[in-house]
Amino acid sequence: MKCSNLSTLMLSVFLLSSCSSGPSGRYSQHEDSAPTRLPTESELRSAVPVHEPISPQGNRDYRVLGNNYEVMDSAVGYVEEGYASWYGNKFHGHLTSNGEYYDMYSMSAAHTRLPLPTYVKVTNLNNDRTVTVRVNDRGPFHPERIIDLSFAAAYKLGMLDSGTAPVRVEAINLKTPMRVEDQSAPGSQSNYHIQLVASSDINRLSQLKRNLPPKFQEIATTEKTDGLHKLMLGPVSEQKSYDLLEQIRSSGYPQAFRVKAAQSQTDTPDAVQQN
Template structure:
């Protein structure tokens, strides 16, 4: 069993549905209310009231762009005895079904793409789309739309077609129930000449920024640096140490980025071989 599948198994067990409440919105316990997972299982704190959930109105949609598919997270896999195929050359994709969301249980941990999950950004998980992909999600109950970047696998709950970050679920108005009927549409961006040139230069390089004995510190920094610099960040756990790494970084930007990181206080930053 490869590492991706090992990571997906506990993830699948937990990705049932996440829900708390939209700020100021009471939880409605109707027939579609998921009693197992609603009411704060994935809230930021167990004692957090619905009105305390962070406002995400300032968060902007993901901006569709060409990105080469990552090496990690794009292999066919098996969860709970079921095989899943990763679509390689999908050009058009539309689907309708139920969406759910996932939050603090996974915040700061690796996605299937090898990045660090940040529940406050516009991302999502899908069982089959190549990683990364960009999709437009429409809540068919209220007409609200978001654009998200797919960088994870799931949901593995029957009848659900996409798992959204907290920020995306907030903007779609679906936090109260934890699920919502949605339409999902792939946004395909063709590469320009510069994209092709950079892709032909290879996958890029990784930079290690620091090593610490605090996993929480490393994951918090990874999420923040990924937002600030726009490159995937990950935390590798070896023995008692948590190593914060960033990449892949295109060859045209590696030297400038390393110099910037060192100037901003990461004195031990270096290129990984």
């Protein structure tokens, strides 16, 4: 994939209006902006769909900016074409509609009506690039836009410079197997990590690690990428990763997601310090 020049990207963001339209009183920024770095290779991996219960938050009908929105009972069979936008720094670290924390480097998205969470495949109709994202937020509250993508997802689709792009959004039905670009080929022994949270403060992650149940503390590690520390569990086999993901989400980390473990020794996570 061709990488956009970061300086061009930053200039484009300042020239464009905010991609996410919605209430802004609780945010420190008035307008949205791009981060100071591009996504890493590991952050550009599509979300891997897993069976999840409907979130206890964010799934009731609601009203925003004078408009009423009815949340769909099911995402089965959902396909829609329209325009996608993306959101970044302004919302990074703030709570999403289903009570998780928005990470602009995760493969996530916002939608006005889909149940939370829902996994969808998004195709940029301008270049046929695709990405699988996990919908965990509400928006975009802007006419003619049907989905708001994370910064990483928008970068992978090649739509950062324009700010918006025509897309096709297709819900993934987990009742039937679906090939995902990041899933391992049959017979492979690839391992996975479960990412719990990301922060620039390693001491915060150490405290979070100490508060984990003992069975999770034993496999807790951190990975540092461009100054950002990530608290992770694993690595574990692909088969075990699904059960581990469900366990940690039900233990108070509903925002946790799977990440394929790095293959090179230089990318192996370091153990979290106890003090």
